[in-house]
Amino acid sequence: MKMTPLVLILGGLIVIAPVLLMNVITPWVTGLDEPPSDIFRTRTPIEEQGRDIYVNNGCTYCHTQYIRDFDWDIGSQRISKAGDYIAEIPHLLGTERTGPDLSQEGGEHPDDWHMAHFVNPRFVRPDSVMPSWEFLGKERLLALIAYKQSLGFKQADGRVERQKYWKAEAIGAFEAGPDKNVEWLHGHVPEPWTKLPDPYMTSVPGLERGHRVYQSFCIGCHGPIGDGMGPAQPFLYPPPLNFTILQNRGISGGILYYQIMNGITGTAMPYFKKDLESEKIWDVGNYIAVTFIGESDAGQPTRGIAVSYEPVEGPK
């Protein structure tokens, strides 16, 4: 085959014509009549403004916006569908998950959590590598938060409504004073948990582990001495709980476990059931109980058959 400029250019064009047809034109045209998915809705102007900020600042290099069928992290309650994307311009699918997927972020947290997080992610997530966005200024951060809360569309709207409902309740309880607040908090913990003592023994290694978990997950809000005065405190309302007020107010290992596992929707207190497995939750709960509240029910006699690794005491 003799190559001449003509052969090259013509041949090249003949090759690329079907390529464009197949890889650009066909998906484009067929994609145009993709019906909206069950959750889809259009975005409001402020949500669009927030999306522009997201695009311009490159959040997409660390965050994807699609959920796969083998994901575990936030958003994994729903696998993404093609109809979720019909209004996306540009697409924000992303190629890296340095941070978690955000396609269902709406309603995961209340607005005050987001504000603290955007000002400095390490205030609420001590191990985070996400940049601080304080320089964007309050107005643009509010737009960004509006966009975050819209991710997940109609499903997100439901979650956001729920956050707002419980936020009003939590503020009411907080403003009624510690007694009422604790009563309110524990009033929503289901019965078997309230009475459940921590079934494991308090041990030095266990407290050490609890301390480690506390430093990676809790310290930014509840503070190094558990008084609720961590760096995120000025942004959050109701503020993070001061653990010392739980003294003599009927706290149990089960309540701590339940609250840490499920979080307190409406307040900044997130759920940790995705981040922490069972033993870590017991450990951090008991660390709080022993160190800050000074009242631990760990290892009481009602505890049943001991775990095989625990030290042998007496006949059991």
Add this chain to the structure above:
Amino acid sequence: MQLLKVEENGTAKLFFLSSAFWFVLGTLEGIIDATDMVIPDLFGGIPWLVFSRVRPMHTTTMIFGFVGSALLGASIYIIPAVSRTPLWNERVGKVSLWIWNISIAVGLITLDLGYSQGREYAEWIWPADIGILLAFGLIFLNCIQTAVRRNEKVMYVSSWYILAGLVYTWIIYFFGNAVWNPSKGAIYGLPDGILAWFYGHGVVGLFLTPLAVAISYYIVPRVARSPLYSHTLSLVGFWSILVIYTHIGTHHILQTPVPTWLKVLAISGSIAMIIPVMTVLVNLWLTMRGRLGLFHQDIGGKFVMAGLVWYILTCIQGPVQALPIVQRMTHLNNWVIAHSHMGVFGFSGTIALGGLYYILPRITGRPIYSTRLADVQYWLLLLGMAGFFGVLTAGGLVQGNSWLNGETVYRTLPMIHVYFSLRAAFGVLFVGAAFIGLYNVIRSIAGEPRQREIQTEKATGQTQ
């Protein structure tokens, strides 16, 4: 006008200089990003140093500024050389050079100020896109006019790759940046993801790859002092890359709900990529068989040789990680970042540097300022690249494994901290190498060569 001065091979020379400059900038951006991931609050509150504004600057500086400029410089030298005729128009060449560099600068500065179109390697705002298209157009015009006026009966393989690469890049850049939509530079919905990755993949596969292959085809037979092994293999390699590489962009978004038939096309095409890759490599290897010693003596040849080794590694890894079962583990984490550095830097970047060191002395008419420094640069880059690849792959496997087994992303951050730290450390080698390169290129163009080195080079016959 001094900036547009007409001199023989002046355009190619300045493209090489630009490349060396962008390389320094690109590595500095890289090290800023690497540091951000280790100590996120180090540059706290400085908007133009924030990770995610610098990251697209880093990728586009490297792809277009560093590797792109050197590849274009080499192309503008090679086309006339294999056509045995001077470049059609040096003034047009200089104009394209300045449009090119100014467009890159505009793209980078606006990114830093927080103006981005958000799609990978297509982030630059519309005016920069138009500039780049214009520059590509002018360079193509120059090359085709030169090729048409050739005094050599056959068109050498290198010029096929260069001309086709330029045409394809133009088309892909035009569509990929959706230049008919200046404000967004995108289209709606999932088709935008498909389009963006048709483009993103085209940038590495139809811009960087063909031009780097063109340089290899030019330099390998010359350094080996032996004719090219096979014309047929050249033909197969050339046409098959055009047919196959253009179809596989969707392998970047296999786990999204894009149409299944596109995924099938992308996966099978990715596997078929073995054909164009292996034909080129076999052709070049058989050309250099028994003559490896010559490549150790020629600094340009040495870089090209190393680049070809990275090429085969990249293209073994590529088809494997296009398989859905593999992507469950490797997609979305630093495994892919290791691959992209091996492709863009290890393969095309190293060959671009080979082109620079081989061609620059032939333009200036005297040896490069210091082969010793170029050698130091070679080893720093080789070490840096190998370390980078190892560290990022390891970190990526940790992430991929953890996620697959139920860890949250937040939980994996402390696990990969050590890999991020090591990555930053290896990055320092790149920064050092880039500064050495810039110094060497400037002295080679402007200054007189060092006396002692000329003698040793004469003795080893380095500057034929």
